[in-house]
Amino acid sequence: MAKVKVTLVRSLAGHPGDQRATVVALGLGKTNSSVVKEVTPQIGGMLHKVRHLVKVEEI
Template identity: 60%
Template sequence: MAKIKITLVKSTIGAIPKHKKTVQALGLRKTNSSVEKEDNAAIRGMIHQISHLVKVEEV
């Protein structure tokens, strides 16, 4: 299965609590931190929810 790289490019300060929990669940902590995850529907749904905070690249 393909992998995707998710980078937090905007701070979660001021974000609604649900979005903060989604960022935390993806394993992102600080701005400009990155994680590699398997590309599946659950991860895509989380990314869609916080698309204004993250940058996504195919690996």
């Protein structure tokens, strides 16, 4: 499977709790934190849900 680098580029302030929980489940905490993930259908759905908050780069 492909790997992607996910970076939190926008603050979670003012966003719904389900989006906050999704970002935390991806392993992101503070703004500009990054994590490398394998692309699975579950991770793809999570990234789609918070696509306005994160930057995704293929590795």
